[in-house]
Amino acid sequence: MTKEDIIKPENLVYQKPRLLNDNPMHYCPGCSHGVVHKLIAEVIDEMGMAEKTIGISPVGCAVFMYNYLDIDCQEAAHGRAPALASAIKRLWPDRLVFTYQGDGDLACIGTAETIHALNRGENITIIFINNAIYGMTGGQMAPTTLLGMKTATCPYGRVPEIHGYPLKMTEIAATLEGTCYVTRQAVHTVAAIRRAKKAIRKAFENSMQGKGSNLVEIVSTCNSGWKMTPEAANKWMEEHMFPFYPLGDLKDTSETK
Amino acid sequence: MAEEVVLMKGNEAIAHAAIRIGVDGYFGYPITPQSEVLETLAEQKPWETTGMVVLQAESEVAAINMVYGGAGSGKMVMTSSSSPGVSLKQEGISYIAGAELPCLIVNVMRGGPGLGTIQPSQADYFQTTKGGGHGDYHLIALAPASVQEMADFVGLAFELAFKYRNPAIILADGVIGQMMEKVVLPPFRPRRTEEEIIAQCPWATTGNKGRKPNIITSLELDPAIMEQRNLHLQEKYAEIEAKEVRYEEINCEDAEYLIVAFGSCARIAQKAMEHAREEGLKVGLLRPITLWPFPSKAISDRAQQTKGILVVELNSGQMIEDVKLAVQCRVPVQHFGRLGGIVPDPDEVINALKEKLIQK
Numbered sequence: 001m002t003k004e005d006i007i008k009p010e011n012l013v014y015q016k017p018r019l020l021n022d023n024p025m026h027y028c029p030g031c032s033h034g035v036v037h038k039l040i041a042e043v044i045d046e047m048g049m050a051e052k053t054i055g056i057s058p059v060g061c062a063v064f065m066y067n068y069l070d071i072d073c074q075e076a077a078h079g080r081a082p083a084l085a086s087a088i089k090r091l092w093p094d095r096l097v098f099t100y101q102g103d104g105d106l107a108c109i110g111t112a113e114t115i116h117a118l119n120r121g122e123n124i125t126i127i128f129i130n131n132a133i134y135g136m137t138g139g140q141m142a143p144t145t146l147l148g149m150k151t152a153t154c155p156y157g158r159v160p161e162i163h164g165y166p167l168k169m170t171e172i173a174a175t176l177e178g179t180c181y182v183t184r185q186a187v188h189t190v191a192a193i194r195r196a197k198k199a200i201r202k203a204f205e206n207s208m209q210g211k212g213s214n215l216v217e218i219v220s221t222c223n224s225g226w227k228m229t230p231e232a233a234n235k236w237m238e239e240h241m242f243p244f245y246p247l248g249d250l251k252d253t254s255e256t257k
Numbered sequence: 258m259a260e261e262v263v264l265m266k267g268n269e270a271i272a273h274a275a276i277r278i279g280v281d282g283y284f285g286y287p288i289t290p291q292s293e294v295l296e297t298l299a300e301q302k303p304w305e306t307t308g309m310v311v312l313q314a315e316s317e318v319a320a321i322n323m324v325y326g327g328a329g330s331g332k333m334v335m336t337s338s339s340s341p342g343v344s345l346k347q348e349g350i351s352y353i354a355g356a357e358l359p360c361l362i363v364n365v366m367r368g369g370p371g372l373g374t375i376q377p378s379q380a381d382y383f384q385t386t387k388g389g390g391h392g393d394y395h396l397i398a399l400a401p402a403s404v405q406e407m408a409d410f411v412g413l414a415f416e417l418a419f420k421y422r423n424p425a426i427i428l429a430d431g432v433i434g435q436m437m438e439k440v441v442l443p444p445f446r447p448r449r450t451e452e453e454i455i456a457q458c459p460w461a462t463t464g465n466k467g468r469k470p471n472i473i474t475s476l477e478l479d480p481a482i483m484e485q486r487n488l489h490l491q492e493k494y495a496e497i498e499a500k501e502v503r504y505e506e507i508n509c510e511d512a513e514y515l516i517v518a519f520g521s522c523a524r525i526a527q528k529a530m531e532h533a534r535e536e537g538l539k540v541g542l543l544r545p546i547t548l549w550p551f552p553s554k555a556i557s558d559r560a561q562q563t564k565g566i567l568v569v570e571l572n573s574g575q576m577i578e579d580v581k582l583a584v585q586c587r588v589p590v591q592h593f594g595r596l597g598g599i600v601p602d603p604d605e606v607i608n609a610l611k612e613k614l615i616q617k
Contacts, residue, residue, distance in 0.1 A: 050465070051464050051465060051466035051467075052464040052466070053464060054330065054462045054463075054464065056326070063476060066470070066472045066474065069470075070465070070469075070470050071465060071470055072462035072463065072464055072465050072470050072471045072472075073462065073470065073471075073472050073473070073474075074325075074326060074329045074330075074462050074472075074473040074474070075356075075472070075473065075474035075475070075476055076322065076325070076326075077322060077325075077348055077349060077352050080318070080319070080322035080325070080349070083314070083318075083319040083320075083322035083323045083325075083326065084322055084323065084325055084326030084329070085326065086312070086323055086326070087282060087284060087310075087312070087322075087323035087324070087326040087327040087330075087334065088326045088327060088329075088330045088462070090282065090310045090312065091281055091282050091310055091327050091330060091332045091334070092330060092332075092463070092464075095463075095464055112315050112316060112318075112319065113315070113318075113319050113322070116314075116315035116319065
């Protein structure tokens with residue numbers, strides 16, 4: 001008896017996306033990366049773009065994105081993903097090209113590449129995972145670390161006199177002429193996951209329709225780096241991250257472009 | 258029909274050759290003395306003719322990473338810059354070498370260190386041939402000595418880069434980039450079709466149609482696998498060293514003294530050699546065309562018959578280290594160089610030859 005004999009297609013209400021493979025993920029339990037990977041896999045498949053997508057993975061926890069998504073991927077140097085994506089999209093205009101970057105990658109070492117790719121209006125989508133910390137290197141201060149937040153390199157809390165202020169890259173992106181759709185989402189509840197998926201779909205469609213560049217920020221948790229349980233991390237994110245990084249669309253010219 | 262001879266700068270020849278041989282993309286950033294490459298491409302508008310992408314990047318860092326992306330997707334892509342800009346590109350070059358991607362980098366060298374000067378120099382020899390970026394890797398390095406070679410080496414560099422899946426570099430200098438000379442440009446060749454790219458580059462990120470996903474990366478956390486990757490690179494480099502050494506010998510058959518020089522210095526050294534011959538001195542010139550792989554055997558063979566070798570460079574003595582390794586102390590090897598953007602005249606070279614080798 002096969003799985004298909006037991007589960008009739010008409011009774012199937014949910015299944016793992018086809019483009020998400022069976023490799024065990026290295027992400028910590030409670031991390032947002034796995035959910036966002038799943039949404040990307042679903043959207044690419046639903047758009048029928050599985051054979052025409054090129055993803056760019058960053059340096060950071062998501063460096064191994066290519067181990068989990070069954071699409072062509074290129075691994076960039078730290079912060080440089082938008083440069084790779086710009087070139088690939090210009091050289092292969094009918095391909096779906098996206099980057100997947102964390103806050104350190106996108107808002108610190110790759111600030112120039114990010115702003116200029118967005119401002120040139122490259123027909124790409126940037127998925128921006130903002131968990132306010134450097135996860136892979138062990139929980140150091142990120143450009144988006146909140147004031148007062150403790151990390152390995154600001155163990156007494158982030159203070160502006162020493163560390164400067166958290167950077168709102170998505171707000172900056174919304175001011176750029178080249179961007180089409182700039183939004184901030186989260187994946188901590190079922191409703192939020194549905195909204196985030198719609199945002200990713202809209203961004204990917206915009207980039208295929210030549211409407212300009214798209215930025216989808218996902219305010220995320222890093223419960224290991226934050227030294228919290230997954231549940232406490234979600235609560236902390238709602239109480240502390242959302243007031244400073246409010247969810248919703250910051251710019252949407254999808255209909256007018 | 259006779260070949261069309263045109264007069265242009267070395268930098269312009271690079272741009273025209275790139276369009277003609279079917280390059281898919283150029284990504285650059287302005288810096289003296291190589292800005293004419295991007296300027297010529299912008300003026301020629303190849304996106305309207307061949308479909309070539311030309312993009313002025315926000316930095317040299319971005320430009321080389323655009324090349325990394327384009328090369329990973331199987332396209333024929335290139336960048337150009339000058340010394341300080343090429344320093345910025347080293348991160349990307351290391352990734353490209355690690356991911357084994359074909360591409361072309363052009364360095365029209367100027368004097369350093371630091372911001373230095375905009376005048377010509379050959380002080381990036383170490384950077385080019387000994388790594389530059391991090392890790393055990395090599396670039397296939399071609400050193401043009403004329404505007405004609407600037408044009409010819411664009412095609413040669415891509416041919417070698419794709420043959421070995423390895424980045425290639427044209428190491429020119431401000432003299433070769435800015436000098437105007439007669440040149441016959443390569444014939445027009447159409448850019449490869451999508452099918453041709455996929456057939457030539459089955460490893461490229463073109464979209465995984467009918468195959469498993471292709472991954473372009475230089476990352477491997479398992480040291481046992483990473484060592485194997487490095488050993489594979491070294492095997493490839495050994496093959497390139499065995500098959501791709503290029504050099505030119507002029508008047509070497511009876512030479513008692515040998516000058517070794519590359520690029521613009523080889524042009525000056527050639528004139529010095531001619532003057533020396535008029536004086537009755539049996540001087541020959543050996544010009545490395547590939548700086549890596551280096552013509553060690555050719556220099557070693559010639560060293561047998563000579564009384565001494567003078568290495569002439571626009572630096573304080575960089576290529577001389579490779580010449581000395583080739584010669585193994587069998588004959589004296591001396592250096593003559595001018596620094597900081599100064600270009601010597603042939604008489605200075607002859608005087609150096611006499612003082613450092615003949616009158617000793």
